[in-house]
Amino acid sequence: MKNIVILGAGTGGTLVANLLRSQLDLKEWQITIIDKSSVHVYQPGMLFIPFKLYGYSDVSDISRSIKKPIPDEVRLVIATINLIDHAKQIIETSEGNFSYDWLVASMGCYADANEVDGLADAMGKNVHTFYNPKSAVEMQQSLENMKEGRLLVNIAEMPIKCPVAPLEFAFLADYYFSKRGVRDNIDISLVTPYSGAFTKPVANEILSKVAREKRINVIPNFSLESVNSDSKQIKSFEGSTLDYDLVSSIPPNVGPAVSDDSDLGDGGGFFMTDARTLKSLKAERIFILGDNSNVTTSKAGSVAHFEAETVVDNILREIRGEKAQQTFDGHANCFIETGYHKAMLLDFNYDIEPIPGAFPTPGIGPFSLLKESYLNHMGKMTFDWVYWNMLLPGYLGNMPLLTAHMNLVGKDLRRLLRLNVQKQCLLRI
């Protein structure tokens, strides 16, 4: 028997397991997936839990058994992964060693409050994070108690998974406090190391306008140095100090220590990855997808989904003795919940920044890019069902127009021309 081992049974790992299962001869191949957790969390649901919005109020609303979306033919091992010995092609875990012929690393990343002076100590007092299910539930009481004062939504440092989630949190806080009739007494600020609400110019312009309309202050260029929960202050490396009453914190997002411990990482906990083939840059027969990779697109479930196609295709190629292809284009898309039952949609890749338009069909949509709509909100709400029933089992790739490669159809390309950015990509049209 030959072995494919998948490290991590979250979004990326589970999808790859399902796709490989249907494409390999299982009399010849054993597929093993290893995860330390017995629970799979639908992370986008964590955004709504602090506000008890749209039916999300408890950890159980977003959690299922890790086994459920994994096919019976795939061996699931619950164990902590300690090391990848790529010279011997062996994985060392708390439950013993596993050898591999090909390996897929999809161990994600996690928010670690211990990375910032005073942050871990402040957690549960006047600081919470919705990047962790338990803390997201704990935040409910603090938000309910808040009738006046200053709420900071603070991104400690980049990169983080789902980079638009903090902005969504600020929009939902505006909606939540308005419904409770206390919005005029509460200052909401997004405190970010970015130079604005978002990195890319067109999206930044549009999202900053929405933030202004909702009276959300954007405080840029603030890299978190320390938190003092007694004096209720946060400090930045740039030298500024902000007072607060409550912080919704996004602590530094840390990749798996296994990457650097195994000499496969970039020194910051993320696997060194070829941006187009998704192969490890340090060892053969290892592919990387999802949040634990150091490629320069967003860390998002949609990205793990689009990357899975390249990873599976390239593993099958290498098994046949062919070269891995450079097929991944950095495609990412995500809904941005803006409150009042509305949302926006972003769609972009390595070369093309988010721009307005219709998605996936020109003129028809039904979703609108960089524009608030009720249908976008419905798309975001429906995604929970789509995640469990179509994305993880591997059926989403069969949907017309929802391609792993970003589609230019429906996008307002004049916007790009006007800004005179992305000339290189427009030449390809």
Ligand SMILES: Cc1cc2nc3c(=O)[nH]c(=O)nc-3n(C[C@H](O)[C@H](O)[C@H](O)COP(=O)(O)OP(=O)(O)OC[C@H]3O[C@@H](n4cnc5c(N)ncnc54)[C@H](O)[C@@H]3O)c2cc1C
């Ligand atoms: C608040 C929030 C909102 C989000 N909203 C969206 C959204 O709207 N749209 C979107 O596309 N994305 C969203 N995301 C991001 C999305 O959830 C992640 O990008 C996606 O889950 C990444 O998949 P992954 O497979 O890389 O990692 P994960 O799904 O996190 O899976 C990693 C797995 O590896 C396991 N693991 C890690 N280390 C070890 C180890 N040493 N040993 C054993 N097992 C290990 C973990 O237990 C976990 O099961 C959101 C994230 C957050 C936090």
